[in-house]
Amino acid sequence: MARTATAPGVPTTRVGKAALEFDDRLIVAGPLRRTLNKVFPDHWSFLLGEIALYSFVILLLSGTYLTFYYDAAMTEVVYDGTYAPMRGLEMTAAYESTLYLSFDVRGGLFIRQLHHWAALMFVAAIVVHLLRIFFTGAFRRPRETNWLIGIALLLLAFAMGFTGYSLPDDLLSGTGLRIISAIILSIPVIGTWAHWAVFNGDYVGEEILGRLYIVHVLIVPAILLALIAVHLLLLVKQKHTQFPGPGRTEHNVVGNRLFPAFAGKAGGLFFIVFGVCAALGGLVQINPVWLWGPYNPAQVSAASQPDWYVMFLDGSTRLFPAWDINLPGNYTIPALFWPTVVLPGIIFTLMAAYPMIERKLTRDTASHHLLQRPRDVPVRTSLGMMALAFYVVLLISGGNDVIAEKFDISLNAMTWVGRIGLIIVPPLAYVFTYRICLGLQKHDREVLEHGLETGVIRRLPHGEFIEVHQPLGPVDEHGHGQLAYGGAPVPKRMNQVGGARRAIRGFFSPIEEPARVELEQQRSERGLAAAEADRELTSSGRPSDGGRPQEPRD
Amino acid sequence: MTTREDAPGSTGGADVPGPLHGGPDDDYTPEQLAAMSREDLDLLGARYDGVQVLHTEPGPEPGSRLEKAAVRQVALTFALAGLAAFAAFVVYAGSGWFLPDWQWEITESGWSALFTPLIGALGGLSLVLVGVGMVLYTKKLLPHETAVQDKHDGSHFDRVTTGATLVGGLHNSGLARRKLITRTLVFMGSGVGLMLVMPLGGLIRNPNTGDPLGTTSWAEGVRLVRDDGSPIRPGDQVPGSLETVFPAVPGGNRQSDAATMLIRLRPEQVRVDRPRENQEDFGYGDYVAYSKICTHAGCPVSLYEQETSRILCPCHQSQFDVTRGAQPVFGPATRPLPQLPITVDDEGYFVARSDYIEAVGPTYWNRERI
Ligand code: HEM
Numbered sequence A: 001m002a003r004t005a006t007a008p009g010v011p012t013t014r015v016g017k018a019a020l021e022f023d024d025r026l027i028v029a030g031p032l033r034r035t036l037n038k039v040f041p042d043h044w045s046f047l048l049g050e051i052a053l054y055s056f057v058i059l060l061l062s063g064t065y066l067t068f069y070y071d072a073a074m075t076e077v078v079y080d081g082t083y084a085p086m087r088g089l090e091m092t093a094a095y096e097s098t099l100y101l102s103f104d105v106r107g108g109l110f111i112r113q114l115h116h117w118a119a120l121m122f123v124a125a126i127v128v129h130l131l132r133i134f135f136t137g138a139f140r141r142p143r144e145t146n147w148l149i150g151i152a153l154l155l156l157a158f159a160m161g162f163t164g165y166s167l168p169d170d171l172l173s174g175t176g177l178r179i180i181s182a183i184i185l186s187i188p189v190i191g192t193w194a195h196w197a198v199f200n201g202d203y204v205g206e207e208i209l210g211r212l213y214i215v216h217v218l219i220v221p222a223i224l225l226a227l228i229a230v231h232l233l234l235l236v237k238q239k240h241t242q243f244p245g246p247g248r249t250e251h252n253v254v255g256n257r258l259f260p261a262f263a264g265k266a267g268g269l270f271f272i273v274f275g276v277c278a279a280l281g282g283l284v285q286i287n288p289v290w291l292w293g294p295y296n297p298a299q300v301s302a303a304s305q306p307d308w309y310v311m312f313l314d315g316s317t318r319l320f321p322a323w324d325i326n327l328p329g330n331y332t333i334p335a336l337f338w339p340t341v342v343l344p345g346i347i348f349t350l351m352a353a354y355p356m357i358e359r360k361l362t363r364d365t366a367s368h369h370l371l372q373r374p375r376d377v378p379v380r381t382s383l384g385m386m387a388l389a390f391y392v393v394l395l396i397s398g399g400n401d402v403i404a405e406k407f408d409i410s411l412n413a414m415t416w417v418g419r420i421g422l423i424i425v426p427p428l429a430y431v432f433t434y435r436i437c438l439g440l441q442k443h444d445r446e447v448l449e450h451g452l453e454t455g456v457i458r459r460l461p462h463g464e465f466i467e468v469h470q471p472l473g474p475v476d477e478h479g480h481g482q483l484a485y486g487g488a489p490v491p492k493r494m495n496q497v498g499g500a501r502r503a504i505r506g507f508f509s510p511i512e513e514p515a516r517v518e519l520e521q522q523r524s525e526r527g528l529a530a531a532e533a534d535r536e537l538t539s540s541g542r543p544s545d546g547g548r549p550q551e552p553r554d
Numbered sequence B: 001m002t003t004r005e006d007a008p009g010s011t012g013g014a015d016v017p018g019p020l021h022g023g024p025d026d027d028y029t030p031e032q033l034a035a036m037s038r039e040d041l042d043l044l045g046a047r048y049d050g051v052q053v054l055h056t057e058p059g060p061e062p063g064s065r066l067e068k069a070a071v072r073q074v075a076l077t078f079a080l081a082g083l084a085a086f087a088a089f090v091v092y093a094g095s096g097w098f099l100p101d102w103q104w105e106i107t108e109s110g111w112s113a114l115f116t117p118l119i120g121a122l123g124g125l126s127l128v129l130v131g132v133g134m135v136l137y138t139k140k141l142l143p144h145e146t147a148v149q150d151k152h153d154g155s156h157f158d159r160v161t162t163g164a165t166l167v168g169g170l171h172n173s174g175l176a177r178r179k180l181i182t183r184t185l186v187f188m189g190s191g192v193g194l195m196l197v198m199p200l201g202g203l204i205r206n207p208n209t210g211d212p213l214g215t216t217s218w219a220e221g222v223r224l225v226r227d228d229g230s231p232i233r234p235g236d237q238v239p240g241s242l243e244t245v246f247p248a249v250p251g252g253n254r255q256s257d258a259a260t261m262l263i264r265l266r267p268e269q270v271r272v273d274r275p276r277e278n279q280e281d282f283g284y285g286d287y288v289a290y291s292k293i294c295t296h297a298g299c300p301v302s303l304y305e306q307e308t309s310r311i312l313c314p315c316h317q318s319q320f321d322v323t324r325g326a327q328p329v330f331g332p333a334t335r336p337l338p339q340l341p342i343t344v345d346d347e348g349y350f351v352a353r354s355d356y357i358e359a360v361g362p363t364y365w366n367r368e369r370i
């Protein structure tokens, strides 16, 4: 109970008084309360975007630390530092500063590795987050803008990764830069001009590291920061989507309020992500540039692998046949242009345009705030799996030399496996996924109609054995369930519908009283029922079926 | 402090309340609010924000065994997190003080190899435990609410009124009528825009002056030298060997397009050797020299398989046959590695007879024209 003061509502505590002073000046109590009261739905897959966000924060922190030591100069120096095997070697100042950071700064190596692991985590989280959005249909109206921003963020993350990877100027990153240079050169008509603009002349020149550096630490992070801010503002404005379930409609969000439950969990997740990156950064060596050696255009290390997110482009480059196109007038479109510029161009354009494409095909222009289960949208799910299969074949081909060596297969065979796989695996993935989706759908409907398998076998008077089924809801005169499928998971085992009571807590001895647990369970059931009663519900808790690409039903 | 009551802006001050901002203070007097419990106030505010708390499952009962167990668990997690953090600090600060030095040089103790892993393990453990503790706290000790918030569609009122304001402003400006102004605005806009991006023009440079892509520092009489600068005579290598050579010019071994492979063919390779047309005399005896820069994407080709006479590029596995003028025989490369014409000078060392007769490295749009 709030203690009543002399004048009603005037704070008596010091904190209260300070808060009043504060709000008198800034008038934030209203917006703050609205923020604290904001409801967030709860599902593990909604954490993926958060992981990406937290990795970005870690990247900003660790990257800023790296800038205290890193020097993007390409002047040649002779190494004279702690790492004995390299003393006397000629290298660029950039590479030397990376060695210094690794060997002569207390904890420098840790931060460098932390930065690199966080970068891998960042891209991975973005990609998985994107898959979640895709397969659940969260990109549909009104969220197309955020889908586009997401694609832009993914591209910028690639840009960050590539520019960062090039900074240490070791043998691996130099080789990567060499390939980028060739890719820029391969662009028809403007290739050489573009190369001269980027490198300030022929490969490699004196400028490129300085330029990559400012792109890596200022230009792209600033754009990323701005886009992430818009991404989150839109999320708050449009509210989070939710999976269909009891009491959940197109017009509400069911979950926890920001404060304290959601904030507690989100804060916890931040520290867990940070901790995992830190542990990886200390325990698992990554990019040991001192082993690669300084960049030298005449040298290359065998089995040079880029970071995982670039591998698919490496794969496409390996698989694409040697087809230069010679045009009249002695002009050439280099073979390299297709797998490295055109292919990613097509992939990202298709990805960006997908919400529009689906809207055109399904003619579904309605707003959607309830998510779909992938099985309920077999065409989209299968298309997604097909794209994923295409990607995975490219990814594997990016490491085909390693695989060839490990399993003693000829490289040429691996290349052909990749080329043929690229054509036949994706359609197979489509067909398989489609079948699986339909099977899952059918099973859901079966359970709704006939009830759960109880495992109880009964013998009928005339000798026939049947398995007893537990209906999930009211049944008609034939014993068929009348519940319609609502787009939410259908329980498949008796325990999921309370066939067994939840276990009493306590490891060595029970720390709860059984009676209390029972009471609690009853209470929670009543709570849900009450919740449902005063919420308007569409028949299935889900909007009309307009929400998904139409499928022939069997 | 004195205030001159007659100066505008210096009277009144905080004593005169302004119009209120936000909540419905008219509906709820301070007395009414003061009479409500904190829980009710919380729910009232939530309702005002469109949030309804459907159902609250209280946390464990104070003093119950359930609560004690949960409290112990959370406290233990936080304590361990603190412990690991302090331990990480001790490792960080203590190295080179009461612990062995962390620096790489001192490998005998093994400590320098442990320093980074220890920091990572302890630091990471600490942070993960902080996170786990927070999650445990929310899951086990806080009440579990189920809340519903309404989602609002755009309001017709807002659209119409905002539209009126926007269109009204535009209308009042009279831009639609005053064509002369619109036209000059367009003209001015394009001019100013162009001027603002103008400095980027400094980036544009002509790649075709002096043909830097088509030339290297190889030239007639330039010696072939090793990375350390030593010149090479025929017979220095055994048949079947490959050596990377550079032009004997300052910095030649660091140039990105000059690296060349000097290959001594074995007798059976010489027998089947079929150089490219008009390049039959580019070799010298059983020696041939090819550019080391892959014609695909510019990696240095490096692996030489003597038995098959193939040179393999590690980047995308293009393979070039040295007995067939370094034609590509597999992989994505489309063109042979350019051949450097070589001979020996008066002192018997290898020299180039000229620069490469074609551009080395990756293909580009107007390569064939240079
Ligand atoms: C947002 C995404 C970012 C990604 C994906 C990313 C990625 C990378 C990668 C892969 C490296 C090479 C690491 C290595 O040496 O092993 C790197 C290096 C570096 N990054 Fe980042 N980074 C990001 C953000 C930042 C930010 C915000 C800053 C600074 C404000 C920064 C500063 C640096 C510096 C100075 C280096 C060179 C350090 C060195 O290698 O010695 N990075 N980055």
Ligand code: FES
Pocket: B294, B295, B296, B297, B298, B299, B313, B314, B315, B316, B317, B318, B331, B332, B333
């Ligand atoms: S760079 Fe040699 S095969 Fe691609």
